[in-house]
Amino acid sequence: MRKKLVMFLTIAVIAGILISGCTSANSGSGKDESWEYIKNKGEFIVGLDDAFPPMGFKDENGEIVGFDIDLAREAAKILGVEVKFQPVIWENIASELSNKNVDVIWNGLSVKEERKKNMLFTDPYMEDRQMIVVAKGSSIKGKADLAGKTVGLQAGSSSEDALNADTKTKESLKEIVPYTSNDQALMDLKNGRVDAVVVDEVVGRYYISKYMDDYTILEDHFGVEDFAVGLRKGDKAFAAELNKALKQLKENGKAEEISIKWFGENVIK
Known part of the structure; x- marks a missing residue:
């Protein structure tokens, strides 16, 4: 009886490992669940250099403020999720994304061919x-x-x-x-x-x-x-939602309002 029980438990453990392996493989099979990931978290984390006025910087009270901060907050409202801001070392932005320490880089990020090798960009929202x-x-x-x-x-x-x-x-x-x-x-x-x-x-x-x-x-x-929002290379679904939000902010005049607040004129592309 004991031998049968041991054999049954052994088979159950092996089956569990195989099922777990299959699940992991499926999760990495190329299916883009980036937007589901953000929705399930209920937030996205913005990585930024917090000493880059007026895009993102700390004010006299130590609060992170700026043009991109306001734009990200308005985009989050449209997406129906929260947004948090996380200062990062600028040279490490690609690894911060890939390690999921942050979900986007949104801080006057220039679209460059070299960066395209390691990250995905939204549509540009302004020129610099x-x-x-x-x-x-x-x-x-x-x-x-x-x-x-x-x-x-x-x-x-x-x-x-x-x-x-x-x-x-x-x-x-x-x-x-x-x-x-x-x-x-x-x-x-x-x-x-x-x-x-x-x-x-x-x-x-x-x-x-x-x-x-x-x-x-x-x-x-x-x-x-061009300035755009940087995401993980495979996060096309999340990028698509951000593009919709940015487009809506341009169309409803909110992006222009934020632009005038920080630049005195509309610099939105």
Whole structure:
């Protein structure tokens, strides 16, 4: 009797293992349950750099605020789920997604071919230029006028990459002055220590909106990038729902309202 019982239990355990293995295989068989996953959780977690105004940053009270924060909250309302915000190390955004520490990266994320290898993007919701800013009344009207001039920018930024890529303009400059932050560069521009500043548009417009009488933004720029929400590579179902929400926010005017709040104008694509 005992032998039969042991044999029965052994068979039951083996069957359980086989069933479990089949279930795991099916769950990884390519079926996209990303939207079901979010609905079952009742929330999605946004990964962000919390020091990137006005897209996402901490205010004087330590609360995370910003353009993308407001946009994500409104999208969550449409989706019928909650949203949480999780600061991440920017260099680790791909692994933060794949490890499911966060569900999206939503923080002025540029759509780049290299990133497409590791993540899925929603439809772009805005464009970002590497713009040229000069002091009000400056004789500089375009790139050609930068010849022999001193240009400031944030060291290690996309602005630096964009200027370096334009070898003709770069070689015509007298000097490139690196700064630890964009606001320092713009302050030196105001005080006449540099002739122009190349700056990420979303950061520049936010800063300049507070000091409109001091600066002029040139029509010439050093390239345009799209901003979109980044997701796990296979999360097409969730991306589709986010795209619907973003489209609705554009159509109902809420995205424009948020844009004007943070930029003083509508920058939504």
